[in-house]
Amino acid sequence: MAVLELHDLHKRFRLGQEIIHALAGVSLSVEAGQMVAIMGASGSGKSTLLHLAGGLDLPDSGRVIVEGREINRMSDRRRTIFRRRRIGIIFQTFNLLPTLTARENVAVPLLVDGVPASRIAERVDRILDLVHIAHRAGHRPQAMSGGEQQRVAIARALLNDPALILADEPTGNLDSVNAAEIWQLLGQLARNHGKTVLLVTHEAAAASYADRIHVLKDGRVVGTIDKVEPGNASLVAAQYAQLAG
Numbered sequence: 489m490a491v492l493e494l495h496d497l498h499k500r501f502r503l504g505q506e507i508i509h510a511l512a513g514v515s516l517s518v519e520a521g522q523m524v525a526i527m528g529a530s531g532s533g534k535s536t537l538l539h540l541a542g543g544l545d546l547p548d549s550g551r552v553i554v555e556g557r558e559i560n561r562m563s564d565r566r567r568t569i570f571r572r573r574r575i576g577i578i579f580q581t582f583n584l585l586p587t588l589t590a591r592e593n594v595a596v597p598l599l600v601d602g603v604p605a606s607r608i609a610e611r612v613d614r615i616l617d618l619v620h621i622a623h624r625a626g627h628r629p630q631a632m633s634g635g636e637q638q639r640v641a642i643a644r645a646l647l648n649d650p651a652l653i654l655a656d657e658p659t660g661n662l663d664s665v666n667a668a669e670i671w672q673l674l675g676q677l678a679r680n681h682g683k684t685v686l687l688v689t690h691e692a693a694a695a696s697y698a699d700r701i702h703v704l705k706d707g708r709v710v711g712t713i714d715k716v717e718p719g720n721a722s723l724v725a726a727q728y729a730q731l732a733g
């Protein structure tokens with residue numbers, strides 16, 4: 489089943505007199521249990537695509553369907569509720585609250601939703617374990633590495649058991665070792681836990697962990713790269729250069 493379907497998405501931005509066609513007809517779908525990467529240069533439309541997929545912004549035309557529901561037709565309020573329940577979003581910046589521990593940072597969305605404290609503790613510990621960060625549960629962000637902080641942010645995004653995980657350059661602030669661990673983790677969430685993951689990146693190394701890579705150029709998908717051996721960045725880079733060059 490396709491958990492995410494994008495149909496002929498168009499999005500323009502006006503900047504003074506200039507009209508920027510950020511997305512010029514993008515269609516793609518991602519099946520349950522798959523990790524798909526969108527790879528493109530700066531300005532190719534990756535973040536715009538991710539924002540539309542997550543209902544953070546609306547297309548000028550086209551349709552965004554998550555778990556069979558057309559989110560671009562929902563009211564703002566319904567779309568916000570749907571996103572909180574079914575979609576987890578991860579950004580380059582971890583956005584953790586500095587005065588809270590890892591455990592508390594993950595618990596914040598549940599506290600806001602009024603879930604009883606006893607149920608929160610059990611769920612938070614399970615999720616911290618899932619992303620291999622349980623041993624840092626009592627640490628504040630400043631006492632964790634960047635990779636550990638991003639795993640806490642991923643735990644927070646997973647807390648509501650979303651079907652769809654959207655990640656926008658999630659390893660932009662990490663060194664290559666920590667970055668590779670995050671790419672592996674996202675791949676495991678898809679393969680072993682049935683999540684559907686859309687990863688947008690300009691890095692061939694990141695994209696190499698995906699089941700399929702769509703190459704974005706000037707707001708259009710110009711080609712698709714089939715699965716490679718995870719970590720084989722040079723093979724991805726070579727195919728990318730042919731498609732986007």
Ligand SMILES: Nc1ncnc2c1ncn2[C@@H]1O[C@H](COP(=O)(O)OP(=O)(O)OP(=O)(O)O)[C@@H](O)[C@H]1O
Nearest residue numbers: 501502503508510529530531532533534535536537
């Ligand atoms: N709010 C906005 N107003 C005007 N132009 C915008 C806006 N958001 C994005 N754009 C433009 O749309 C195009 C696509 O932007 P987008 O952020 O999607 O690119 P990107 O592929 O994520 O780039 P990067 O790798 O640098 O993050 C760019 O030309 C950008 O300048």
Ligand SMILES: [Mg+2]
Nearest residue numbers: 534535536656
């Ligand atoms: Mg971007």
